Amino acid sequence: MHTFVFNHIAISVKDVDISIAFYQKVLQLKEIKNTASNSKTRWLSLGEGKQLHIIPRPDAEIKTNKAVHFALTTVNIDSFVTHLKELKIEYSDWLGTPNKDYVRNDGIKQVYFQDPNGYWIEVNDAI
Numbered sequence: 519m520h521t522f523v524f525n526h527i528a529i530s531v532k533d534v535d536i537s538i539a540f541y542q543k544v545l546q547l548k549e550i551k552n553t554a555s556n557s558k559t560r561w562l563s564l565g566e567g568k569q570l571h572i573i574p575r576p577d578a579e580i581k582t583n584k585a586v587h588f589a590l591t592t593v594n595i596d597s598f599v600t601h602l603k604e605l606k607i608e609y610s611d612w613l614g615t616p617n618k619d620y621v622r623n624d625g626i627k628q629v630y631f632q633d634p635n636g637y638w639i640e641v642n643d644a645i
Contacts, residue, residue, distance in 0.1 A: 524568055526561075527588050530575035531635045534560055537572050540634050544605060545590065564590070580635050584612070587630065587638035595619070595627050595643040607631055 531537040538560055541547045547562040547570065562570040592598050599619060602609050609631040611620035619629045628642035 526569040526571050527564075528571040528573055529633075529635070529637055530573050530578050530580060532576050532578075532580070533634075534558060534572050534574045536634050538562070541570065541572070544602070544607060544631075544633075545639075580637075582632075582636045582638060584614075584630060584638045587640050589628075589640035589642060591642055591644045593643070593645050595629070595641060598641055599629060602629070602631060 529537075538549065541562055542549070547564065550561050550563045550569065552559055552561045552571075559571055559573045562572065564570055599609065603617075608616060609619075609629045610616050611618045612628070612630065613620075619627050621627050626642050626644045628640050630638055630640050632638055
């Protein structure tokens with residue numbers, strides 16, 4: 519049997535600088551060295567050795583839907599939602615109700631929002 523540990527998420531973006539600035543401002547992710555190559559791909563740390571790779575694809579058509587998303591957990595989701603409001607970033611529940619969080623049947627609170635390329639991000643309090 520194989521065992522696995524999550525390593526990274528890679529997304530294609532129109533403008534790497536805009537995306538890096540967004541993730542640093544909204545999620546306060548720290549940029550780390552791209553140790554794989556000398557390309558224009560930039561890496562951000564998600565903590566605990568996990569990474570978000572931002573790959574430049576200025577001519578790519580990026581199609582997304584909410585079902586394809588990545589989720590991050592925080593200890594204080596209410597503070598994070600306040601942060602989104604301060605940054606004037608629209609968020610919603612799973613159904614798309616603007617400026618509303620959602621509490622799942624298991625008690626986990628979550629919100630969804632999009633990055634500049636349309637990728638969906640879930641932030642929840644599943645700690």
